[in-house]
Amino acid sequence: MAQERTGVATLKGNPITLLGPELKQGDQAPDFQLNKSLVDVVSLKDFAGKAKLISVVPSIDTGVCDAQTRRFNEEAANLGDNVAILTVSVDLPMAQARWCGAAGVDKVTLLSDYKDNSFGEAYGVLIKELRLDMRAIFVIDANDTIQYVEVLSEMTEHPNYEQALAAVKALV
Template structure:
């Protein structure tokens, strides 16, 4: 049975329940299976030896999620080849691909947690009431140890972009 964290965050001021553990810096990064497209899955090991910035958004088709992904796409080009910038949402891979094409996103890899929502549960970001993943940021070092975590308290707010980018820069 997964851990439930009632009232761990809010959506437009209303309390929501997050399913899964609250991860902290120093924890080993949980493995995951996410869809790159409808048939192909990736896991943590696919990014072995790289610093990983994982930007989690509820849905790519909302204003804050769009802005968050565009911002990390701009930053990704400056971070170098040893950094993988991943955006995770429960959007279908088709919607992610359409959005990337329309937005000109070419540095960030969009991955879908739509099938089993296993990423959301492993990283403690699955919103029980909405079956979406809560906005959050994880920076994981080349040895798969979490170095930076930001769980947003309110789903509609922006993350601390500068702190996340600084956490990545310290690792490369």
């Protein structure tokens, strides 16, 4: 059974419980299995040798999640080919693909944690009460060591884009 962490996050001021460990800078990034489509699955090793910025959002169809994903898509051009930008949510892969087409997002890879929430649990961002992943940013180097973590304390707030981007730029 996953570790339960209380008192670390809220949704509109109401306490929520996060499942999984609290990952920190210097930790080895846990492997994951995420769906790129209903049948195609990717893992951490699919991005081997690249710096990774993993942007975790509760649902792509909400305002802050939409803005967060668009912002990282815009910044991708400045980061080069040695950086993989991943957005993880529990939205179904078809909904993610539809959103990307409508939004013109083409530089960020959207991946779904819908099947078993294993990413959320491994990265300590699975919200017990909602079965969604908490808004968070993880920057992981080419050797799969975590270099930057921001798990937001309030789900509806934006992450610190500048700090996350500075962390990934320091790796390339």
